[in-house]
Amino acid sequence: MYNYFQAYWNSPYRQVFPFTWTPSKVTLNQTLRTLWEQHVYWTRLTVNSIIGRQPDENVTTERLLRNAVDFEAVLRPLYGAAVAERFGDLLRNHLTIAAELVKALRDNQQAAAADANRRWFANADAIAEFLSRINPHWSREEWRRMLYEHLRLLSSEVSSRVTGNYTENVALNDQIEPQALQMADTMTTGIIQQFPAAFSR
Template sequence: MARSYPTWTSSSVELNRKLRALWEQHVYWTRLTVNSIVDGLPDVNATTERLLRNPDDFAEVLASVYGIAIANEFARLLREHLTIAAELVGDLKSGNSEAAADAQRRWYANADSIADFLGRINPYWSQMEWQHMMYEHLGLLSDEVSTRIAKDYVKNVALNDQIETQALGMADMMTSGIVQQFPSNFLS
């Protein structure tokens, strides 16, 4: 079945701009946090703190269409995604494979929870599509972490281009679903 996409209006373009900025910030600050953890940089706390603001920034945008409770639940799930990722990076850096395996299991369970949540709140979002996108996101980030730990900086930087493109795809899918679900909010 062919997917229908909404007509772009100035308000839907603005929503897309906000969501693209948030997903780009998500991957940008994740990258900086990973680099700080792996390299033991003194900015790790400040960088991580900024990264953990991203879920609240998402909630602010989502609250305008879904309300505070749903927006806050998304923020909680996304914050959990980020904190597990930071834990996983630390475990991988220290060589604690048992703890890393546990963190990775919880990370993928969290991705399933995010996909399930998004699939329930919007009839134009498929839980399966979100799960695929989240797993792709986790796979790319895992590769980015591995190449950083291995000091393969050329591959590490190249992966970031893929991560950014994939994140922008999530923003576009999010925008399309919101506009289709709430068309009267995006008439002009």
């Protein structure tokens, strides 16, 4: 019924779902895929604005941070306000630390960059731990692996932008997008398995 993978059919990130699709499951997956794609899309634009010292840096960063609020809105009906807000806080930290890291790399502040990078990976650990606690179908190690890969790809994207290697920069974005969709699909699967009655139709 639902085939959403033509563009990434040969991607190593293609997800295999353990259930039959219903309209509500399709809607959930489309919503989460949109949010994760917006996450990497606005991250890329923010990185480019920071590195290029563009006048749209503040407004672009504000739009990026809205991504955390949008995730909260999806999680709140399922997990309640406190859980949704905690995830939003963790995601906002992920985004603000990333901005710190980009500025430090742009300005060749190696100590500041190392500190931001350490806190960035600690935040990824915290997100993975949090998700594994709120949903028994989400593995801490799987989320940790995916988030670390996300950080690795984004770090390489930032470095290639700083050094002006635009060919590599664009190529890296071609890896970042499907990897983000993997996180969306993993999130979808766990939610549907945890709340089957909510997605039966």
